[in-house]
Amino acid sequence: MLFLLPFFDICLIHRAALPPLSLWSCEQPCPERVTKPHRGLDKEDPNRHAKAKEKLIFKKPTTITQLTVLLQVSDLVQRYNREGITVWASADAATLKECHRTNDSMPYSFSMKRGVLLLLLFYSGLLPFVPLGESLLQFYLPSIINRTYIPKKKILRNRLVLFLIEKITMRKSLFEHLAARGIQVHLFVCNEEEDIKAAFDVGATGVMTDYPTLLSSYLHRNRCQD
Template sequence: MDALSVILLLLCLPVYVACSLFLLHNPCLLHKRKKLNFHCRHISHRGGSGEKIENTMEAFTHAVAVCTEMLEMDCHLTLDGCVVVSHDKNLLRQSGCDKTISSLRFQDLPLYKERLEVTFYVGHYSTGKDREFVLLEDVFKKFPNMPMMIEIKENNDLLIKKVSCLVKQYDRESITVWASEESEVMTKCQKQNPSIPYMFTMKRGLLLLLLFYTGLLPFVPLGESVLLFYLPRVINRTYIPEESYLKNRFVVYLIQKLTMRKSLFEHLSKRGLQVQLFVCNEESDIEAAFAVGATGVLTDYPSLLSNYLRKHPLPPPAVH
């Protein structure tokens, strides 16, 4: 590199940094703000799996009764082609039956265990009168106006198509969110129904961080509508992950420092995206999530979150 190139680079760099910082705080000068039909601060994880058995109709009904604003759930396909709400593909943890959902007809699915440990609150258990698996269609019928985040738990074209058809049938495209950590699955979801808002996959989330730290984010359009991510402080405290690398204290500390950036979350919020942190099952975690800029919190304890929001009313969503 010759001297002139070095001088030009040194002159351009401050301009680039200044423009990036300015647009980070004023993104709507470049990007049209997303207008979603929901703004959810209170999201019930698996329907509120700490207060009722996860993903049952009783859990969803209870969460709605205590004023949740969104239901989060996961879907699988049964042997006879029914879209069933369930987090796990294998039924062992949930029911004690070591079989996959795809190997059974809907009518042959076992009951949930009488006591089920809360995944994100180790050592705590939930119970309930309802222990039956539920069809996604029945949840749509029961709560026609409730926003829902639906995670596609397997790379299954028929499952994606059937979920899309149900969303269309019940006129829910504007209040349903496609969710998946896998880029290949999300690509299929978007192709199947591009009208449904969607979240960042793991790969896209890493790209988001790279864009943020290089200053490029303010210049790049984003198709996603929701950023869903762990609140890192719950890892190895209320939630014990299976991944060995997440058991390393330094790794979790690094994730905390790199991801919990208020300026990033505020930038996304100004662009009309929603930032949802999970899973917050203690009041201090709920407080920490909102303090860092989350627009919404996922919890297994919808009553706890409702009580927190009553005691600590948040300002209305900003309109830019």
């Protein structure tokens, strides 16, 4: 699975700096609005096919190959000058390698394989001496599993397994080390205030949520308290 994610510090963004809604809608194609074109519209909109193609690339590829999709995504990111704030992100190492090969100027996240290697380097004490090309680490906040997120894999429903995962991965010293090296750490999906607080307390530089207003309110309150 391939994700394209915005890459910036939300605390540094002001409402006035955001583009108008109409402009944002034009620059961020919405696949849900892609409909079968009606005949006789070519004269009204000669760019109809190009616009539909731009929207199509954000849908799961079917008849077109993955490589073609990656090339087109890269072209759009470059065209709209989004290379600095858009990252390649995938749990699959092979997919992520292909993404990086397509456009190596875009930052990219840790794959699952590289994430495991990261933990091995951390616990062996070798991490400070090993260069890292990734710019982003993303991971589930373990405490939400089986509470607000029910995994499909049965092994993740085991309390002992979850306890070990949390103890091994949620290391504040690890996250602080990554942040010091300029690597952002994002935990998800934090849909309750206690989860947002837990993510920041453990050293996350950012969180993902389905409720941006909740996150915005939390950040505003805590910024005022500080």
